[in-house]
Amino acid sequence: MIRRDSLCQPASIHAMENRLRSQTTNCLVLLLGALGACRSEEGNAQGGNRSVPEKINAPAVAAPPPAGPSTQDPLTDEAKEAPSRIARRVTFGAMGTEVIFEAQGQDAALLDAALAEARAEFDRVEDMMTSWRDSPLVRMNDGADGTPQKVPKELSDLVVRALTVARLSGGAFDPTYASVGKLWDFKAVPPVIPSPSDIAGALDKIGWSKIQVDQERSRITMPKGTRLGLGGIAKGYGVDRAMDVLMQHGVEHGIVNAGGDLKALGTDMGEPWTIAIKHPRDRERAIAIVPVSNVCLVTSGDYERFFELDGERYHHIIDPRTGRPAKGCMSATVTAPDAALADAVATAVCVLGPDIGLEFVERLPKIEAIVVDMEGRVKSSAGLSTLR
Numbered sequence: 001m002i003r004r005d006s007l008c009q010p011a012s013i014h015a016m017e018n019r020l021r022s023q024t025t026n027c028l029v030l031l032l033g034a035l036g037a038c039r040s041e042e043g044n045a046q047g048g049n050r051s052v053p054e055k056i057n058a059p060a061v062a063a064p065p066p067a068g069p070s071t072q073d074p075l076t077d078e079a080k081e082a083p084s085r086i087a088r089r090v091t092f093g094a095m096g097t098e099v100i101f102e103a104q105g106q107d108a109a110l111l112d113a114a115l116a117e118a119r120a121e122f123d124r125v126e127d128m129m130t131s132w133r134d135s136p137l138v139r140m141n142d143g144a145d146g147t148p149q150k151v152p153k154e155l156s157d158l159v160v161r162a163l164t165v166a167r168l169s170g171g172a173f174d175p176t177y178a179s180v181g182k183l184w185d186f187k188a189v190p191p192v193i194p195s196p197s198d199i200a201g202a203l204d205k206i207g208w209s210k211i212q213v214d215q216e217r218s219r220i221t222m223p224k225g226t227r228l229g230l231g232g233i234a235k236g237y238g239v240d241r242a243m244d245v246l247m248q249h250g251v252e253h254g255i256v257n258a259g260g261d262l263k264a265l266g267t268d269m270g271e272p273w274t275i276a277i278k279h280p281r282d283r284e285r286a287i288a289i290v291p292v293s294n295v296c297l298v299t300s301g302d303y304e305r306f307f308e309l310d311g312e313r314y315h316h317i318i319d320p321r322t323g324r325p326a327k328g329c330m331s332a333t334v335t336a337p338d339a340a341l342a343d344a345v346a347t348a349v350c351v352l353g354p355d356i357g358l359e360f361v362e363r364l365p366k367i368e369a370i371v372v373d374m375e376g377r378v379k380s381s382a383g384l385s386t387l388r
């Protein structure tokens with residue numbers, strides 16, 4: 001009953017491309033590149049002003065295994081070869097989704113080392129921010145009693161960022177949603193739906209302004225019964241951290257994709273990375289094919305973790321005003337300078353709905369969005385150039 005979907009998996013991008021070109025009459029081809037540069041100094045050398053790339057990629061030639069010990073590396077489950085570059089890839093499960101990192105360059109051993117460290121970094125972020133098992137976040141929630149609690153600096157910094165988006169979005173994105181969100185269990189079989197009185201009883205625990213952060217001393221104060229959940233921002237943050245690690249290793253071309261929350265660096269064998277944004281109700285259709293370079297692209301929606309009961313769709317994005325699944329839009333795809341921000345904004349837009357959501361996005365510098373409203377219509381913010 002509960003279905004997990006993953007959007008924008010690079011593995012499917014190139015295979016999808018040809019199929020989608022012929023299939024999608026409603027498909028927007030969006031031109032991104034100068035937006036939300038991961039490495040603004042480098043800009044978009046590969047020409048963000050092209051429409052559909054003439055050649056999406058060198059055909060994925062099954063590479064003869066590169067020489068050296070790296071061929072034995074169980075982390076690297078795919079390698080392909082192009083005239084001047086090789087690509088190495090690692091795929092794993094984390095933060096409840098499939099994660100794919102790819103790095104391209106000349107030296108397989110270096111790429112593999114970079115990928116392994118990026119993966120460790122992503123796992124480290126999950127260990128700190130998860131609500132599903134013991135973690136610094138869970139311990140902080142359990143200890144909430146209105147007095148300051150010491151937490152890792154990285155956690156208090158991300159909470160500050162989450163609270164900033166909460167303020168800017170008028171509380172549509174709000175990490176304290178978890179005060180009610182904890183009552184729902186979308187993973188259980190059958191799923192757990194809280195009673196209206198349970199929801200009503202916990203609603204007054206929600207409110208981003210109840211949280212005080214002393215960033216300098218890494219202390220968070222929150223009232224008993226209020227809980228913080230970082231599920232709407234931590235995946236994006238993990239993507240940012242993993243990409244930083246790849247770049248620290250000198251990687252200049254690669255992609256970090258956690259179930260559709262992605263950051264694309266440089267080019268894919270000399271061409272822009274091509275991302276298909278799937279339709280939230282029809283996985284075979286794309287609402288957009290997006291050639292990107294140095295861009296973060298994050299999608300949130302009501303199709304990721306959901307179940308249906310008596311004709312109603314219950315999903316994991318909670319409207320903090322009602323404590324129930326949001327009814328704003330089917331999906332929101334956001335580009336922003338970093339993936340953590342894009343992640344939080346995408347969740348906010350899903351709560352706000354297409355009109356207020358896009359108004360919100362228009363007010364934010366360097367952020368753009370494409371939304372699918374509850375009728376399946378695609379709308380986008382003004383800064384996205386579109387053509388058929």
Ligand code: ADP
Pocket residue numbers: 172173174175177181229230231232233235261299300301304305316317318319320343344346347350351
């Ligand atoms: P995904 O994690 O599938 O990419 P989102 O980025 O939209 O999807 O995040 C949804 C997650 O965000 C939920 O699983 C929950 O952990 C958290 N969340 C749900 N509602 C809110 C909200 N209103 N504000 C902040 N976080 C939320």
Ligand code: MG
Pocket residue numbers: 231232233300342343344345346347
């Ligand atoms: Mg999000």
